Amino acid sequence: MKELLSILKNPISIKLPIICDEYSLPLECFKNVDKKIENQGGQKVYGWRIHNVFNLWYEAERHTVWRSKSGQLIDVTPYFHLSESEFVEDLSGWVYNGMREDNIRFSPYSTSLIKDLFFVKESLTKISELINDVSDKEADYVNIIRGIIDLLEKHILIVAKDKNICYCKSGIQYDDCHQDYILDNVNAILEHFKDIYSLK
Numbered sequence: 205m206k207e208l209l210s211i212l213k214n215p216i217s218i219k220l221p222i223i224c225d226e227y228s229l230p231l232e233c234f235k236n237v238d239k240k241i242e243n244q245g246g247q248k249v250y251g252w253r254i255h256n257v258f259n260l261w262y263e264a265e266r267h268t269v270w271r272s273k274s275g276q277l278i279d280v281t282p283y284f285h286l287s288e289s290e291f292v293e294d295l296s297g298w299v300y301n302g303m304r305e306d307n308i309r310f311s312p313y314s315t316s317l318i319k320d321l322f323f324v325k326e327s328l329t330k331i332s333e334l335i336n337d338v339s340d341k342e343a344d345y346v347n348i349i350r351g352i353i354d355l356l357e358k359h360i361l362i363v364a365k366d367k368n369i370c371y372c373k374s375g376i377q378y379d380d381c382h383q384d385y386i387l388d389n390v391n392a393i394l395e396h397f398k399d400i401y402s403l404k
């Protein structure tokens with residue numbers, strides 16, 4: 205966690221209560237906070253919501269919370285059934301401009317399985333930004349990437365932490381087994397999107 209906080213350039217993470225209104229929607233923190241301010245005053249505070257995933261890695265997701273007039277910080281965006289969220293304030297002066305940003309990920313376990321999972325997740329974000337109006341064929345590519353993420357995540361959860369055995373049950377290390385297959389597939393899909401959507 206210390207490493208993640210150093211990437212986010214703020215040493216302090218805080219637990220916030222999640223208190224929503226009837227209009228609050230999941231994944232719509234920016235709109236939820238704007239509406240809250242419209243109704244009750246206060247301010248928006250930019251930062252990240254921190255997700256601890258299976259105790260294997262962290263994802264820092266761009267997030268906005270509400271500061272009430274009395275100065276209390278409240279997360280006004282629902283997250284499943286949780287009543288509390290972990291929040292790190294952005295101290296850099298960053299302002300939301302409507303663009304989606306990828307999560308920042310950090311794992312203390314540097315297996316190639318986890319590294320590749322992060323790469324595939326980044327790839328999915330890049331592609332998702334490009335395709336609002338996709339043909340069935342492009343949607344298939346997105347589903348392939350989602351399938352790979354699902355496969356790697358489920359497998360990493362089973363082998364956990366420092367183990368790096370391949371998902372295919374060969375008993376061989378992932379690096380010597382299906383790593384090339386995964387990376388070749390994802391890179392081929394990225395190339396395809398580069399060609400047709402001039403993805404960088």
Ligand SMILES: [Zn+2]
Pocket residue numbers: 370371372373374378381382
């Ligand atoms: Zn394999």
